[in-house]
Amino acid sequence: MLSINNLHARVEDKPILKGVTLEVPAGEVHAIMGPNGAGKSTLSYVLSGRGGYEVTEGTASLNGEDLLSLEPNERAAKGVFLSFQYPLEIPGVPALTFIRTAVNAQRRARGEDEIAAPAFLKLAKEKAASLKIDFEMLKRGLNVGFSGGEKKRMEIFQMAMLSPKFLILDETDSGLDIDALKIVSEGVNALRSPDRGMLVITHYQRLLDYIKPDRVHVLAAGRIVASGGPELALQLEAEGYDKYVGAAA
Amino acid sequence: MSLASALKTGDVTELPSRRDEDWRWTDLRGLVRVLPESAPKFDGQVAAGPFAGLADGEILFVNGRHVSTNGQGEVMALRFVAATDKTSQGASYALVVEPGASLTLLESHEGRAAGYVTDVALDIAVGEGASLTRIVLVDDDAEAVDVVTARVELGAGATFNQTVLTSGARRQRIETHVAHPGAHAQVRLDGIYLLNAQRHADQTTVVTHDGVDGVTSQLTKGMVADQARGVFQGRIIVQPGADQTDARMGHHALILSDKAEIDAKPELLIFADDVACAHGNTIGALDEEAVFYARQRGIPELEARAMLTEAFVGEVVERIEHDGARELAAAWVAKQLGREE
Ligand SMILES: Nc1ncnc2c1ncn2[C@@H]1O[C@H](COP(=O)(O)OP(=O)(O)OP(=O)(O)O)[C@@H](O)[C@H]1O
Ligand SMILES: [Mg+2]
Numbered sequence: 001m002l003s004i005n006n007l008h009a010r011v012e013d014k015p016i017l018k019g020v021t022l023e024v025p026a027g028e029v030h031a032i033m034g035p036n037g038a039g040k041s042t043l044s045y046v047l048s049g050r051g052g053y054e055v056t057e058g059t060a061s062l063n064g065e066d067l068l069s070l071e072p073n074e075r076a077a078k079g080v081f082l083s084f085q086y087p088l089e090i091p092g093v094p095a096l097t098f099i100r101t102a103v104n105a106q107r108r109a110r111g112e113d114e115i116a117a118p119a120f121l122k123l124a125k126e127k128a129a130s131l132k133i134d135f136e137m138l139k140r141g142l143n144v145g146f147s148g149g150e151k152k153r154m155e156i157f158q159m160a161m162l163s164p165k166f167l168i169l170d171e172t173d174s175g176l177d178i179d180a181l182k183i184v185s186e187g188v189n190a191l192r193s194p195d196r197g198m199l200v201i202t203h204y205q206r207l208l209d210y211i212k213p214d215r216v217h218v219l220a221a222g223r224i225v226a227s228g229g230p231e232l233a234l235q236l237e238a239e240g241y242d243k244y245v246g247a248a249a
Numbered sequence: 250m251s252l253a254s255a256l257k258t259g260d261v262t263e264l265p266s267r268r269d270e271d272w273r274w275t276d277l278r279g280l281v282r283v284l285p286e287s288a289p290k291f292d293g294q295v296a297a298g299p300f301a302g303l304a305d306g307e308i309l310f311v312n313g314r315h316v317s318t319n320g321q322g323e324v325m326a327l328r329f330v331a332a333t334d335k336t337s338q339g340a341s342y343a344l345v346v347e348p349g350a351s352l353t354l355l356e357s358h359e360g361r362a363a364g365y366v367t368d369v370a371l372d373i374a375v376g377e378g379a380s381l382t383r384i385v386l387v388d389d390d391a392e393a394v395d396v397v398t399a400r401v402e403l404g405a406g407a408t409f410n411q412t413v414l415t416s417g418a419r420r421q422r423i424e425t426h427v428a429h430p431g432a433h434a435q436v437r438l439d440g441i442y443l444l445n446a447q448r449h450a451d452q453t454t455v456v457t458h459d460g461v462d463g464v465t466s467q468l469t470k471g472m473v474a475d476q477a478r479g480v481f482q483g484r485i486i487v488q489p490g491a492d493q494t495d496a497r498m499g500h501h502a503l504i505l506s507d508k509a510e511i512d513a514k515p516e517l518l519i520f521a522d523d524v525a526c527a528h529g530n531t532i533g534a535l536d537e538e539a540v541f542y543a544r545q546r547g548i549p550e551l552e553a554r555a556m557l558t559e560a561f562v563g564e565v566v567e568r569i570e571h572d573g574a575r576e577l578a579a580a581w582v583a584k585q586l587g588r589e590e
Contacts, residue, residue: 050541076547088542092560098543101556106547141560158546 001026001197002047002166007058009046016042018222019058024166026063027194031208031233032201034219035241040201041085043219044168048082049075062166076102077109079165083155083172085201090142095154096124098142099161106162127160131187148175156187167191167198173207185210205237220244252277252368252396256339259284274480274512275422275451281394285366288312288336299386299581300326300355303573313338313367324571327356329369331393337366348376348404353571354383358397360390360418369397377404383411384574386581389418391446398424405432405460412569413440414581417448417477424453431460431491439569440469441562441578443585444477444509451480458491458521467498470562473509483528484516491521498528503535503561505554535561555586 002024009017016039024030034040046053047060049072060067067075090098104114115123128135131153143151152172159167169188173181188198188211200211208216208230216232217224218241225244226232250272255263265271266278291311298307305322309315311330329340346352358369375381381401389395395418403409407430413423427436442450456465471479481500502511515528535557543553559582566582569575 048545050545051537071550072541072544073547073549073553076545082545084542084545088536088539090539090542090557090560092563093556098546098556101552102543102546102548105549105552109547109549162546 001028002060002062002199004047004060005058007043007046007060008056009042009053010056011042011053015056016222017046020219020222020224022217022224024197024199026197028214029192029198029200029211031213031216032199032219033203033216033233033236035245038219039222040219041170044082044170044199044201047168048072048080073105074109076162076164077106081159081162081164081167083152083159083167083169085170085174087143087151087155089144089146091144093142094140095138095142099124099158102158103161124161127157130190131157131160132183133157149177149180152176153180153184156184159191160187163191165196167196168201169198170201171203172200173202173204181207182210205233208233218244252366252394253339253370255284256287256337256366256368271453271482274478274482275420275449277394277396277420280420281366285335285337285364288331288333288338288365290314291332293332295330295332295361298326298328298330298357298359299388300357300574300577303577304355308342310340310342312336313340315340323351324353324355327354328359329357329367330359331362331365331367331390333365334362335364336362339368339370341370341372343372344374346373346375346379346381349378350376351380352382353574354381355574356383356385358385358387358389358395360388360393360395363390364392365390366394367396371397371399373399373401375401375403375407375409378406379404380408381410382571382574383409384569384571384578385411385413385423387413387415387421387423389416389421391419391448393418393421395421396424397422399426401425401427403428403430403434403436405430406434408435410437410570411439412565412574412578413452414578415440415442415450415452416585417442417444417450419447420449422451422453425455427454427456427465429456429458429460429463429465431458431463431494434463436463436465437568438465438467439565440471441565441582442469442471442479443558443562443582444472444479445474447476449478449480451482453480453482455484456486456496458485458487458494458496460491462493463491463495465494465496465498468565468568469500470565471502471511472505472558472562473502473511474505476506476508478510478512481511481513481515483514484518485526487517487519487521487524487526489520492523494521494524494526496524496526499530501529501531501561503558504532505535505558552588555588559583559586559588
């Protein structure tokens, strides 16, 4: 599914990713943990094609198809979805309008017909209800004035509406209260399937109690410095990153 | 110095030029070397205007001549059609809204020819306690020169709401003067310009508050792409004694290309005490983070930019009181930005 090989990337001449190699097979959920500034968000941005990053070495592909040469919207149409660590506010564009525009753009890119308005609304109502999002909120400017937790919930709502192939969740748990964490996790788990993969970036083991990872990786100073099963997350929670930070430097 | 007087005398030196302070960004003298011949009477059929279906009646001018007035009611279409290529024309029209009456004026300037020069002067009196909403849709040919000047005299307690929607011309000026008596009179004075290629649009307003307790709320938003040029000159004068005036002016614009230009001059000239006046003027680019966010969701770059621009000017559309006109304005914005459904 997702293959990252020896990926190097820099921002403004500053190397951030220094040889990331990672394989997420279809059907699996991999967690990435690591200290602040390790390059976790950078990895998610490079994979989704945000400007300002220069890939100096290495490759990244989804189902054998090179991602790095594609425009961000083309990657999205191929099924890459990034749940942002800090979702943007889009004043003047109601959430529903934004998402319908996105759904239809992706469909067009894949040569499919646009979704009819009634079918779209029905789906939106269903997904909003399952995420306990007040439907009225979807008529307001996307994320405008929403709390941190509401924005994260809105990311998962968009994800549910777009039903992507590969999910990257960048600290989706931060800012969520205990109930919201459960609701959001259920939303994510609903998308688990044999043909989907997920990369879950988090600082807290607690999220991984809800979204059970197949593998856990430690990213420190731009490299994957350790990989293991779910027990690695528990161990990190107990011991911190001390030994990896030293090892990576 | 005015286009109207140049058209009357045929003397191009009468045209406003860069040397006239109020015209320095909209130089006509430097552009128009020779005035085109005056437009002939037009014999053909004129297709329906942009506000057809919304108005109770229609006042039609073609090539500078009054052709017909049909119907009457609280919603009237006022159309100025330029129908013959490379000609010039001038028209003037006077309008009175009787005290206590209410009128929605759906005014269109329709370029149905190429390379014309046109001047329209409106004299509007809004009686005591009366209300006028003026929606001005300016759809000019890319090579046209177009000047529209309105002088609006308000009675006590009158309401005047205006929204100008323009896509510019080779050179274009939409000028509005409002004599504001204060005394509970209310003015909303808005505009949207969406300009591409080498188009130019100038929205100039002068509001003079002469009495106590008048309200002016002004919001103009625009976008310039390619080599287009947007001009906003807003002047609010609060005369001595016009206390408790509440005047707010906002002009906010997006520049989407290095070669595009915006010139803005908001001015508040306050000679009274105890007034609440403020102005804001911002010019910037689209938020690239928001563009990326939309693209990450699968929206192609051009569509993302158009969507964000539409949202940016949408605030002005939302201020239009008349439902039909507001929907039409929203559709016009979408069309200008290539976002027709
Ligand atoms: N535009 C930029 N210019 C300069 N440095 C940057 C830029 N963006 C990111 N960096 C740097 O890159 C490094 C990695 O940042 P990144 O956001 O990927 O870390 P992270 O692992 O996601 O951290 P956190 O856990 O705090 O979210 C940091 O040192 C950061 O300061
Ligand atoms: Mg981060």
